[in-house]
Amino acid sequence: METPLVQFEQLMLPHLDSAYQLARWLVRNEHDAQDQVQEAYLRAFRFFPQFRGADGRAWLLTIVRNVCYSWLRRNRPADLTEPFDEEAHSGVLDSAVDEHARRADTELLTRALEQMPVLFREMIVMRELEGLSYKEIAVVAEVPIGTVMSRLARARRQLQAEVAKQLKIFSDHEL
Amino acid sequence: MNCDEIRPLLEAYLDGELDLVHSLAIEQHVEACPVCQRARKQQDALRAVIRAGLPRGAALPGLTARVRGALRREAGQAGERKHLIMPDWRWLAAAAAVILAFTVAVPAFRPLRSNPLVAEAVANHVRSLLPGHLTDVASTDRHTVKPWVAQRVDYSPTVQDFSAAGFPLMGARLDYLGHRNVAALVYACREHRINVFVAPSPSEEAERWSDLDGFHVATWSQGGMKYVVVSDLSMPELRGFTRQLRGATD
Structure with missing residues (x-):
């Protein structure tokens, strides 16, 4: 029986490139993008029991996007009102x-x-x-x-x- | 279908998002209509430019290891240990190469993976990077930071600003390390953050370096205080920082 962490990693780590790509373009900076990707994975892991197994990438990217938007709201609100x-x-x-x-x-x-x-x-x-x-x-x-x-x-x-x-x-x- | 009906659907058609019936109707129309043909060519050109000009980059090499490390700490279960010592062989190889490189280049380096203090310090460092967790008192003025720290722990560490050397003081935080409340001083180096955990220690200890999940950790004791320094800064730069810190606390 695989642990939730192993299951999560098997399903979600293959999408790391996609996650990073989206974060990188949303926050426009490599360092911050990495932080947001890490935060998104931690959040995704916490919400993982609610994941219904439909489309892992879309599910993960939704979280990445939300994390990045929160970050933008706090750090660069002007970016959201251009x-x-x-x-x-x-x-x-x-x-x-x-x-x-x-x-x-x-x-x-x-x-x-x-x-x-x-x-x-x-x-x-x-x-x-x-x-x-x-x-x-x-x-x-x-x-x-x-x-x-x-x-x-x-x-x-x-x-x-x-x-x-x-x-x-x-x-x-x-x- | 006429041009007005075609235009809004043209992009969806080119994106392969239209059903067969609509797709065929569009193909027929575009074939016969020079205006729509031009629009289609423009769209094709734009797509080609975008795809050729914006290559999809891969994530940075250390990111997988970093995310895995953070997840492992988050899961924080004994049951995960099996997975921890059996990572993807590529990472194992990369880690071995890194360890080898540091063992050769830096004789003081010891792999301290088993040291719980190091793991705890790295976990604290990662947590501190989460939004809003970095500092309890955000100030570059050591005369503000030092009394703040002294009021919250029963000792008073040296607080210095190393802006001149490229490591500005950012503030301090109360943290928990080695089963006690400790002061965490926070410094910056460009976009990187450095956490310095300081707590009283009776013994003197030489500087020791270890590496965990892409973070470098230096520990030593001097002048009655134990120091644990954590950062993702490059090794030479972080060594530059510890030299500054050791010089100031001598």
Whole structure:
């Protein structure tokens, strides 16, 4: 008979990379991300008796997300109230930008994603980096699937716009 | 389906989240509609950029060991010991390599895994890192910290600020170690935290180093006090810190 700890580790430790990835993008700092991942695992272990065995990764990521949001509320409340200024970015989807965006490098994209409001940033992380389904994202973010779809669409537009903006900053500096 | 119906579903289609009927309808429409075709190409390009530009990084190498250590302390049962000495062989190999490296490089190092004081100190250190647990009195002023400590334990440890050396004093906390209340002085080094547990001790002891769950622990006694220093700081940096501390308490 395996102990609860062994069971928990077998089910949850394989998702450590996912947990770290989400935390890293939510708190935007490696050191704090590690602290939050550890805290989330401890919390998950305490709640483990309530886990019904459906989707371990989504269950764990829900806790990681909650822990990170608590941390943001305490340490960087401004991160949670960033305005989402879509107007300012309208009209940037022309083909020239598109061509640039195709060549955007990792540094540029990382910066663009980091500057995105957290509610939209997490959509990109869960969908594009972690490959979660809409349903799983809905579980983790605790919103309906319709909201996942609209947030993800806005997040992609925003990311494209951010990349365009960053490219512009770059070329302005180069001039 | 027309363009207005297609557009909101296009992303879901590309994400593979649409049912077969809708997927086929979208494919048919996009095939015939240049405007939607352009939208689709843009979406494809954006996705390709994101996937190529944001590689999914793995967690940092020490994190698994650290999380396991924290879980083990949380579980804190004798029944878990079996698991504790039979970890994943990769970790065992990594731990062996680390121990070997330190044994060669640092003759004073002794693996003190069995030392309950070390395990307890590391557990206290980890707990102190949880939000809101680090300090009971948060102050960089030793003239504030020292009297606070003296009021709460029956001894008065030396309290110094080592900001000049890169280890600012952050405050102090009342903690419990070795079956008694002890003062824990908290220092920082960049984003890292250092806990210094201080309690009276009649004997003098040489400095001993050990390593537990990714934390370094130094213990020694001097001037009637026992010191237990815990941090995840790198070994050379933490040695720099203990030198400062020993210099100040001599």
